[in-house]
Amino acid sequence: MTPLTERAPREHGVPPRPPLARHPLRAEAVRGFAPWAGAAMLLVLTAALAAGSGQWQGGWAETRDEVHAVAILLGVPLALAAGCWQGGRERRRGTQETLAVAVRGRTAVFLASALPVALWLVAGYAVATALAFLATWYCATGDRPHLGTPLADALVLASAALAGQVVGRLVAWRPAAPLLAATGYVVLGVTGYGDHGSVRHLAPFTTVPSASAPVWWQPPTMVVWTGGLAAAAVLAYTARRRAVALLPLVAATAAGTLLVQTGDGLWPTAPLARRQVCDTSTTPQICVNARYQGLLPQVTDALSGLTDRLEGVENLPVRFEDRPGPPGPDEVELPMITPIGWTVVRGRLTDPEEYAWAAGVTLQGRGECEELAPRVARTDEAVRHYLAPSPLQRHFDEDDARRARSSATARAELEAELATRERLASMGDGERRAWLSAYFATRDACGAEGVPAL
Numbered sequence: 001m002t003p004l005t006e007r008a009p010r011e012h013g014v015p016p017r018p019p020l021a022r023h024p025l026r027a028e029a030v031r032g033f034a035p036w037a038g039a040a041m042l043l044v045l046t047a048a049l050a051a052g053s054g055q056w057q058g059g060w061a062e063t064r065d066e067v068h069a070v071a072i073l074l075g076v077p078l079a080l081a082a083g084c085w086q087g088g089r090e091r092r093r094g095t096q097e098t099l100a101v102a103v104r105g106r107t108a109v110f111l112a113s114a115l116p117v118a119l120w121l122v123a124g125y126a127v128a129t130a131l132a133f134l135a136t137w138y139c140a141t142g143d144r145p146h147l148g149t150p151l152a153d154a155l156v157l158a159s160a161a162l163a164g165q166v167v168g169r170l171v172a173w174r175p176a177a178p179l180l181a182a183t184g185y186v187v188l189g190v191t192g193y194g195d196h197g198s199v200r201h202l203a204p205f206t207t208v209p210s211a212s213a214p215v216w217w218q219p220p221t222m223v224v225w226t227g228g229l230a231a232a233a234v235l236a237y238t239a240r241r242r243a244v245a246l247l248p249l250v251a252a253t254a255a256g257t258l259l260v261q262t263g264d265g266l267w268p269t270a271p272l273a274r275r276q277v278c279d280t281s282t283t284p285q286i287c288v289n290a291r292y293q294g295l296l297p298q299v300t301d302a303l304s305g306l307t308d309r310l311e312g313v314e315n316l317p318v319r320f321e322d323r324p325g326p327p328g329p330d331e332v333e334l335p336m337i338t339p340i341g342w343t344v345v346r347g348r349l350t351d352p353e354e355y356a357w358a359a360g361v362t363l364q365g366r367g368e369c370e371e372l373a374p375r376v377a378r379t380d381e382a383v384r385h386y387l388a389p390s391p392l393q394r395h396f397d398e399d400d401a402r403r404a405r406s407s408a409t410a411r412a413e414l415e416a417e418l419a420t421r422e423r424l425a426s427m428g429d430g431e432r433r434a435w436l437s438a439y440f441a442t443r444d445a446c447g448a449e450g451v452p453a454l
Contacts, residue, residue, distance in 0.1 A: 032116075034119075037078075037121055038124040040124070041075060041082075041121045041157075042125075044074055044075070045070050045074065045125060048074055052066065053346075054346065055341035058141050058344065058347035059136070059140075059143070059210065060144060060145055061291060062210050063135075064145075064150070071125060071129075071156075073185065073205060075121075075125055077180075077185040077188070078121070079118075079160035080161070080167075080180045080181055081177040082121060082161060083168060084180050086164075086165055086168060087168020090113075091172055106239075107239060110234065110237070110238045114161065122158050125157055139347035141291075141292045141347050143291045148216070148218075148219040149214060149219055156204050156227075159223075159227045159229070159230035160184070160226075160230070162231075163230045164177075164180060165234075169237065191203035192206055197263075198264075201263060208267040209324075211273035212267040212268060212270060215267075215268065221255045224252065224254075225255040228250075228251040229249070232252065233245075235248065273324060276321065279300045283313075284318060284332070284363075286300050286307075289337070299334070299337075299349070303356050303359050305356060306356050306359055306363075306387045309387050312433045313437050314437040314441075317331055317332040320333070332365065333362050335358035335362060343355060353390075354390065357390040357391070360387040363440075364383065372446065375448055376451050378416060378454075379452075381417060382417075383436070385421050386421070420454045
């Protein structure tokens, strides 16, 4: 029996409501080329990020820079090619004449084809970026996520897809898509890595130190620059009154002028990178850059043997420092934490013993000396060996022993070196503290004069 709710319209003479027509964007978005383009973007970016994950995982600035690099250098060429291929679809199908007499305007027809590809490409990029952020979140060592640049890159990718669609409509050649991608990759690589003055800041990709952060208006200005150019191209191709393309072109010109005039001021050193977090319970104090404050317990633990042996010693630097620029008075540089992927991988020190040895080298302060007297070189080596011997010292000693068996000079040098180590190690605690205090009073001297003998 038919329900009353279905019979009522007929009884009152009201015709049934026709089904809602589906928007043309829906068919383009769920079928055809667009989903495959998004999947390709996700696969390419994820594979590129995973291949170099040791160089960015654990550092938020490094993650931002790596995602930005692969999105521009690989994502933009892919977006250009995808848009170009989509733009040539009607020509390949032979339906240009049918679309030319469509009820909808030329701009609407263009966007119905171009927007699904652009949105799917952005979706693939968004998923890859989210995976990269999750990969860093579990081993982050400080700082916070940087969202401005990834959001701007998403819009840059959409702009590239729209520009590629215009090229695909204009160029009747099947290899146009891969050639456009190759050209985009070369241009982005040359402008991003080359030294082209302030003009290089017009490129979506520019190499900058990880300690730098863009000023707050740089990402939206880059979006206006690239998006304005893409919008101008679309309107110049589709609009009945092509003069309207001048509006986005003027906006893009203004944004580009601002980027060029600001130059290197677009990427100042981040305020957080100029700060330090310190452990003041040791001598010298141990300070790490505030961007990696989570590493401070590991660094302190790695240097604990060295700082324990220096207890009571005078004339030491006040602290190990870790900030941009040369160390200040009574400071010494902490062994390098950056670039991530060498000393630190995924939030962990890769070799604490080697790190402690490097700290002992920097503590001695003779890095600027071109040449040292043999006695001073032996003394420095003995101090390093006492404070924090290198994990490779046994192999070095074995190599020296092999050379000593075939050379009287090498044998004499090895015997003198071992004897110097033994004299420092055999001292009483008080005598050794006094000797080390006198030794570190001459830590900047390159000559033998004043350096206490062993």
